[in-house]
Amino acid sequence: MTGLFANLIIGVALALAVWAAVLAAANKRINRSLLIGAGVLEVMLLAYLIGGVVQMIGTDRSFAKFEFLAYLVGLLIIPPLGIAWAWDEKSRSGVAVVAVVFLVVPIMVVRVQQVWAGVGA
Template identity: 35%
Template sequence: MILWFTIVQVVVAGASGLLCIVLGLAGRRPSDLSVGALALLELLLIAQVVIAIIAPFAGNPPTGSPLEFWVYLVSAALLPPAGVAWALLERSRWSTVIMGVAALAVAVMVWRMQVIWTIQVA
């Protein structure tokens, strides 16, 4: 993984999560703003999948368990679409909050992927 890209992902996920939670608690239903924030997060996660495929061939292999890393990455990539699908099926303020919680969970998962990739010794 690339540290600066990880930091970008964590910042975008955290900002998206806080935005969705604030909008939801303010009574706003899912909108282009909240769904767009999660769409941006999903684009970054898809780019992370490409980076994770290419990085070992470029001399940057993970130091931790590759299986654990990929489970985190696939799970993190599935959370934003699942949150948006839920929000579009149940258009309430709480579905916007759920999108925010999903984004915050992705922020934690991305940081954990960075730890698995760089810090652990296998």
């Protein structure tokens, strides 16, 4: 649950957050490129959830499993919820909401890794 793929998710989410922030600064709305990026991220998060469940089943280690699952499922749900909330906002705040949501993803991925490693139990 650590490793390359998690770092890749963090990288993609941060890049999308920067892109959304640039759009907000330029007074733009949510556009096609941002949505495609969000779609790619969503597929990665789905793979992350599936990989996490598989690894969880395959280990005898004890760690906060419910919390682990909650973070993985939350990761999958929060970006679409944020975009839905931002969708019909006419001001630049809409795309700023998307930037905030993409910034939450890396934080949650780090928490997934901490829970997996048994930190903060």
